[in-house]
Structure formats: C-alpha cells, structure tokens
Amino acid sequence: MSLLVVGTVAFDDIETPFGKAGKIVGGAATYICYSAAFFSRDIKLVSVIGDDFPMNEIKKLQIKGVNTEGLQIKQGEKSFYWSGCYHADLNSRDTLDTQLNVLATFDPIVPDAYKNSEFVMLGNLTPTLQLRVLDQLNTQPILVVLDTMNFWMSEEFINDLKKVLSRIDVLTINDEEARLLSGQHSLVKAAKIIHTLGPKFIIIKKGEHGALLFHDHQVFFAPALPLEEVFDPTGAGDTFAGGFIGHIAKTRDISFDNMKRAVIIGSAMASFCVEQFGIRCLESLNETQIEARVQQFIDLVQFDIELIA
DSSP states (O other), X not given: OOEEEESOOEXXXXXXXXXXXXXXXXXXXXXXXXXXXXXXXXXXXEEEEETTSOHHHHHHHHHXXXXXXEEEXXXXXXXXXXXXXXXXXXXXXXXXXXEOGGGGGXXXXXXXXXXXXXXXXXXXXXXXXXXXXHHTOSSOOSEEEEEOOGGGGSTTTHHHHHHHHTTOSEEEEEHHHXXXXXXXXXXXXXXXXXXXXXXXXXXXXXXXGOEEEEETTEEEEXXXXXXXXXXXXXXXXXXXXXXXXXXXXXXXXXXXXXXXXXXXXXXHHHHXXXXXXXXXHHHHOOHHHHHHHHHHHHHHHOOOOOOOO
16 A cells, blocks of 8 residues: 655745744645545655755654655755745635745655555646656556646646646646646536546545546535634645545555545545644644544535435
8 A cells, every 4th residue: 555645845934814824844745645644654755855844844754654765855955935825715825935946956766665656646746757756666556646736737838747647547636727727617528628638537626615526427526514714725735635545545446436435535634734724733633533524524415315206
C-alpha cells in the first residue's frame, strides 16, 4: 500500500474575514500527507524546502509515517512562500505575494526506495515536474491521481499538461478548471471530453456545493457538509485528495463503488481542514472524529422513499 506523494512543502500567509494566520506551514504535499496518514502509514514524500523550514515540522510528518528521504533541503535558500487574502464569500481570493524560491529550480528526484510505489498522488506542480516523476518510476502504479489548476491550462503549459493527463488514472479539478480544460459549460459534457485526454476517473470539486465523480457513464455526487464555521479554505482540495488516495491505498480497491467511498472520506477530511487555519485541525484530529464526520455525510444523503405506483 505504498503511497508516493509529490508536491509543495511551503509557507502560507493567509487572511480571511475571520482573521490572519500569519506565516504558517502549508503546501499541497503537506496537506495531502497529513490527510492520507490517517489511512496509510507508508507514505513517501518528494518535495523541496529551504533551510529556513522548521525541522520540527518535518519531524511531525515523520511521526505520522511519512518517509522524507525524497525531501530535498536546499542550504542557503528559502522555501516556497504564498500569501493570500480571501473575500467575504471565501470562494474567491487575491494573491498578495508569491515567492517561488527553491521551487524555481526544483528537480524532483525519486529515491530508489520510492520507485515501485503502488499508488501515486501528484500534487499541484508544473506538468513538466509531474512528468519527470512518472518517468523515474520502475513499475506502473496501481493508480495515479493528479491535481492541477487553471494556470497550467494556458497556451504555455497545455501541451505538457495533456501529456501527463494521458498517463494518469484520476484527475481532480474544480468546476471552473473543468470548464476551462474542456471548453464546455456543462460539467457532464466537460467530463466526457476530459475522459478522452486519458483519465479514467474525473473528480470535479464544487467547493461548498460538493463534488462529482465521473467514470464512463457512471456519475456520483457527494454533498458538502453544512458547517457552522469555516475559517480557511486553503488546502481543502489537497486535504480532499489526501483522504481520497489514502483510502484507496489502504483498501487497494479501485472499483467505482470504492471510489465513491473515497470521495466521501476525502470530503470529510476537507471539512475538517476548513475549520481552522492551515493544518492546525489536521494535526489534532483523531480517528474517532473522522468516523463520526463520515457518518454525518452518510446521514446527510441517506433516506427512504416510496415510489408512486
């Protein structure tokens, strides 16, 4: 059930209508690993940081079962940094500052001990780096999941994105990105077009309106859980991806029915993430809380109905 996770380990500086987080630990791979670690204890991380990154934060990941052999530490350089401010609805945000730092020259190196990983989660990075990782694997994984964003769908990157899409099994994107990638407003039509690019399964995230899972002619919808408080949506999509791939790696079942379960689990994990700034909620989370939250999702959609004859 070895799981290879590729993505950023970084600093975020977040402001929402509910306050300011200050400079905190973030990055796609960080959220993915914290979320997946509740289901898999064999996680292999490929990322890069500068020597300004706190080593105690790396130790926390290691305690969670994350192998950090593939985490490059660049001496004398700074870690990737992003600062953003969310609008009142929390669905839109303004980027205030982006400092690529070590990410500007990142060349992902997959250690030999990682090269036969059974499951792969490619966090949001340039498509060229995602391809670089796949090219270093010795064996074809059971499942490859990829997350991407609208920036990589521009003319400059679209050809490389299509190359990596042809080599993956599951694509996770939001509804805006699905429409941009496919050129279709209807998400059903968008999924059909994206299928032709390679992914067998497509997960279209709709934020507070849930998520859709597409496979051939099958469609599954998972609602978002109504929450009393939402403080910070940063990392929610990555936390979703971590819960999703973590469950798949644990069960080793890539059927559509199990994918549906994984979407619910991913949604449950994401619902925890948004309740506090950064990874704070994920750090203190336990399995009992996760089981209760998953049950809330089940109760939300489960009902009996008698069809009219």
